[in-house]
Amino acid sequence: MDITGRLQEQVQDAYAAQRPLRIRAGTTKSFYGRPVDADAELDLREHSGIVDYQPAELYVTVRAGTRLRELQETLAGQGQTLAFEPPCHGEDSTIGGVVACGFSGPARPYAGSARDHLLGVRILDGRGQDLRFGGHVMKNVAGYDLSRLMVGAQGSLGVLLELSLKVLPLPARHMTFVQERQMAAAIKEMQRWEAQPIPLSASAWMDGQLYLRFSGAESALAGLRACVGGDLLLPAEATQFWAQLRDQQLPFFAPGSALWRLALPTGTPPVLMELPQLLEWGGSIRWLRGDASAEEIRAQTASRNGYAIQYRGAPNPHPLPPLSEPLRILHGRVKDAMDPRHILNPGRLYADL
Amino acid sequence: MEEATHTPAEQDFLRALAAALPAERVRSGRESLQPYECDGLSVLRELPLCVVLPQDREEVQTLLRLCRQYQIPVVPRGAGTGLSGGARPVAGAVLLSLARMNRxxxxxxxxxxxxxxxxxxxxxxxxxxxxxxxxxxxxxxxxxxxxxxxxxxxxxxxxxxxxxxxxxxxxxxxxxxxxxxxxxxxxxxxxxxxxxxxxxxxxxxxxxxxxxxxxxxxxxxVPENTVVLLAAFAELSLAADAVSAIIAAGIIPAGLEMMDRLAIQAAEDFVHAGYPRDAAAILLCELDGSAEELVERVALVEEILRRQGADSIRVARDPDTRALLWKGRKAAFPAVGRMAPDYYCMDGTIPRGRLAEVLEQIARWSEEIGLAVANVFHAGDGNLHPLILYDANAAGQIAAAESFGQRILALCVEVGGSITGEHGVGVEKLDSMCVQFSAAELETMHRIKGAFDPEGRLNPGKAIPTLHRCAELGAMHVHGGVLPFPELERF
Structure with missing residues (x-):
């Protein structure tokens, strides 16, 4: 159902009254980011449905409140998929939520991120204006790329109404190999495979085991068994493992102590070895459990040109690392340009945005 | 140095610049400025205040701080190969060439x-x-x-x-x-x-x-193996439909390019790539991957091309033959350039499924207007590059070529595409921006510009048209509607 009119009215009223709005749909990702300082809600759940799907043109235009599962079923029906493997944090997860948070799944280092697959958006800005940026063609350099700017902005620059996303053919087959490796060796091994022109589509390390997934046509995977080595997982097991990793359903992610997401240049040797870790994305993402101090974790990652996010668990008023001063000022100006009265999800991303 | 034509403020700035940077970093005076008066869109020319060629970040910083102090605008330039006038100088502005920062x-x-x-x-x-x-x-x-x-x-x-x-x-x-x-x-x-x-x-x-x-x-x-297929078609529309058929079959080629008759002939005359001269259109399809995978993919693409009516298919597996097939495509622009005194290169994108009808419409307009068009483009992503042939010395042809180009871009927007796929807006497509975006959308872009560059010193007057300009043109932003194509005073 298209409820643009109603949503626009609400945003315009909120703009007039300077009353902040908390944008919501499935609320499956409310653990992520800072709490929004707003009494009123802007509910996107009813704003759902596929607006336009052209399999041969490799794009889908979908309303932001559409459930991820529903969208994926429609695409799979045509043998297609969102190649960035969007994580599904629950039945009610919506495509708008995934894009707003900028979440991507295990294929991200090899197939690109949510932002890489976004072609265009329709949004309501903080004045309640109905705006379109980008489009649904693959190449479009007319004007500034305000569509990709929305990815990861957590609704603070605009209310996502419609998204045009690139879709790609589902790979005919996947093969997942498991090898016994220590963390340091696993990092080197991931590096080695990433440098080869082979269809690597996911990599992860957990509990002393390295997981490598390859995807493509039957013929593209033909020679891999001989050259990769390790145990080949059964297809059902492999599918389950990657889905659970993607959706954070593995026991490693169970509620409890704080969950940190460290992003490091891929070749970085092991850090903070004393804490339980799960690696993915070729070693560029390291999930950490435990109660090390935020200062310690941030210092360790920053010194290696990385950053750390307190992803979930123990409350922290500053889950994201602070921005450099020039960037902080620029972020403020970009926010003011899009949402001058700070009514869209204020405080969710950073306290002053 | 023609200081007489400079305002006092400009003279102060030039003096400060001379004091701040080594002499060979700064060029002024008509003769040394002329090589910089345009980029790849050579029909739009302007002399800058001066050209600065810094060698490192600190020199760029020095320049930008002086420009702030003296309120002098800056136009950045790379190699000057851009096709939309993005690096065309602005009168009274510094042209900042980054060409020497090449390490x-x-x-x-x-x-x-x-x-x-x-x-x-x-x-x-x-x-x-x-x-x-x-x-x-x-x-x-x-x-x-x-x-x-x-x-x-x-x-x-x-x-x-x-x-x-x-x-x-x-x-x-x-x-x-x-x-x-x-x-x-x-x-x-x-x-x-x-x-x-x-x-x-x-x-x-x-x-x-x-x-x-x-x-x-x-x-x-670098991919393990690469194969290039060349398919010839007797009808443009058959080639266009073959593009969609390949994608619809779940194949994402590394490259999928199309050339029409005029482009084929120009390329053949120029580099002798071995293209079939009698074809109405050719497709070049590059596939890469493992050896096993390629055997399967090449067979599949060949089958699709045949089913779509290809008259002949060549498969190039060795590097030399592949290079030869690409050579014609890569030389297509200069090759077409030999066919007429001037050509105007367009750059719109459209959904692949509309290729045939848009190309046919362009051909009809070409007949009507009397200017030939050669098409050579990235068919796989629907990125058209119609080359409009004209003679700048013939009365009215520049204006006719430009208005023809604007019609093509408006058509791209109308069928759900964009006015530029890779060449940018620059100064060339400012008017077409009024077709693709609403006033509110353009205003938002101006606000973003203000967030980065509140005083509007960087590349002023480029990329995003003023609302005033759009209003004057009367080029209303209409979704799927018929649009006016006003002639331009400039150009």
């Missing part, structure tokens, strides 16, 4: 990245990492000359972006200077850097938001 600073094989200065040529990156088995994917036709800084400004594509993406998908980090000379680091070596995706916003911003002083690109392993 590859670091190649990090472990992380498969290269850190380079903005003046490094696109192809030079691939050449530098080729011995290690890597390359930089975006390959605009001008890659032998165009600079990576210019690629960032335009979000350049190329032949292989259907599979490997545009500049925005292959640049990891930028070091940029704001209009005030402040250093910003956008993106990074780690995925999904916290905060707004200012890297994506910056790429394709045509030099309006900041000056790129360092670029970190992602390197890809």
């Amino acid at each position: 590859i600073l670091d190649i990090d094989l472990e992380n498969r990245t290269a850190r380079v200065q903005p003046g490094v040529r696109n192809l030079a990156i691939s050449e530098a990492v080729r011995p290690f088995g890597f390359y930089y994917a975006p390959d605009p036709s001008s890659q032998i000359a165009c600079s990576i800084g210019g690629n960032v400004a335009e979000n350049s594509g190329g032949v292989h972006c259907l599979k490997y993406g545009l500049t925005v998908h292959n640049v990891l980090a930028l070091e940029v200077l704001t209009a005030d000379g402040e250093v910003l680091h956008l993106g990074g070596l780690t995925p999904d850097v916290p905060g707004y995706d200012l890297l994506a916003l910056f790429i394709g911003s045509e030099g309006l938001l900041g000056i790129v002083v360092e670029v970190t690109v992602r390197l890809l392993p």
